[in-house]
Amino acid sequence: xxxxxxxxxxxxxxxxxxxxxxxxxxxxxxxxxxxxxxxxxxxxxxxxxxxxxxxxxxxxxxxxxxxxxxxxxxxxxxxxxxxxxxxxxx
Numbered sequence: 221x222x223x224x225x226x227x228x229x230x231x232x233x234x235x236x237x238x239x240x241x242x243x244x245x246x247x248x249x250x251x252x253x254x255x256x257x258x259x260x261x262x263x264x265x266x267x268x269x270x271x272x273x274x275x276x277x278x279x280x281x282x283x284x285x286x287x288x289x290x291x292x293x294x295x296x297x298x299x300x301x302x303x304x305x306x307x308x309x310x
Contacts, residue, residue, distance in 0.1 A: 260296075
C-alpha cells in the first residue's frame with residue numbers, strides 16, 4: 221500500500237471517529253427552575269459546537285487537544301445536570 225492510500229485511510233478513520241462522537245452535550249436543564257445553570261449549559265454546548273467547527277476547519281488535525289476539550293465539556297454538562305438535580309431535592 222503506497223503512502224497516499226495509507227494517509228487517505230487514516231484520514232477516513234479519524235473523520236469517522238469524529239462523526240461517531242459528534243453529539244453535542246444535551247440541553248436538559250430547566251431554564252425556569254435553574255436559569256443560571258441552564259445558561260451555563262447553553263454556553264457549554266456553544267463552546268462544544270465551536271470546537272467541533274474548528275476541528276472541521278482544520279481537517280481534524282489539532283493534536284487531540286480539541287477532542288479532549290470536547291470531552292471535558294461533556295463532563296461539565298454532566299456536572300451541571302447533577303447540580304440541577306441536587307437543587308431539585310431542596
